[in-house]
Amino acid sequence: NFQQHQGVEFNNPDGTPVHAISDGVVVFAGPAEQGANTIAVRHDRKLKGLFVYSVYYHNTTLVASLGQRVKAGDVIATVGNTGRATNDHLHLEVHAAPVDSVPLIVDPNERYPRYSVNPELWIRPLPGTGIVAGQVWDAQGRPVPQARVYGLIKAEPQETPFSYAETYGEHNHPDPAYREHFAVSDVEPGDYTVSVVVDGKRLTRRIRVEANRLTWVVFGSGAH
Known part of the structure; x- marks a missing residue:
């Protein structure tokens, strides 16, 4: 049996560029759960009045900085295996929260944030799928x-x-x-x-x- 997961994984070599999935502002850049180098972006788009965030874990390098405005496709970090990770990969989460609160989205002491949703509904599928x-x-x-x-x-x-x-x-x-x-x-x-x-x-x-x-x-x- 596998543990329940709140994100999707992208296995890539160390140093692979990590791209923002949509326009927004970097609201967190630093170590999060278990020391994982993490970037969080609050997106310009809302859903049914909810604040939408994307969070990128386990990075080797953080390219974007706190408060920086990013556009979809911008490089914001590079893939790594920092924190709770056994191999180089990106762990991507998407959250839809009723309040604009970064601690509700990125909390080093919270394994299962309450407002996470399935990222596979928020990113384009591979071409032809x-x-x-x-x-x-x-x-x-x-x-x-x-x-x-x-x-x-x-x-x-x-x-x-x-x-x-x-x-x-x-x-x-x-x-x-x-x-x-x-x-x-x-x-x-x-x-x-x-x-x-x-x-x-x-x-x-x-x-x-x-x-x-x-x-x-x-x-x-x-x-x-």
Whole structure:
């Protein structure tokens, strides 16, 4: 079993440039949890009145500085393995918070920030691929936590081949715009039969994934 994760990982060699995902202002630049060199950007764009932040962990070098305005694509750091990391990689988080408070987003003593959302819904998928997101409900109309959703194909990352998606657990949070229970990016286009076990029964759905589009799928007799 894997620990619940609140971000997405990008394995790259030490020194690889890290780019801002959108326009904004650097509101944190320094050591965060377990000493990870970290950059946090508060973005100009809001979502349903919420403040949106992106946070970049484990960097070797911080290129951007506190208070600096950055644009999408600007180099703000370089990949490393500082802090709680076993290899060189970028750990990217996205947060949507009701208040503009950096300590709520980057807290060295908080392993599971309360306003994190799935970054795969906030960054473009790889060229020629799409996104699949959806919900999994039980018979009582409750979200099914940590259910495995099988049947999707992702070409990347090759070093850790994709096997299945998993619905969110107690430390994961749906996006305010989608209220999804899971989301997977970089899915190869095509027709898929996806399946999940709910209340001891295997449920299947046929879906079509298109490049640069989001495909929505719902499982469960208690679906909303």
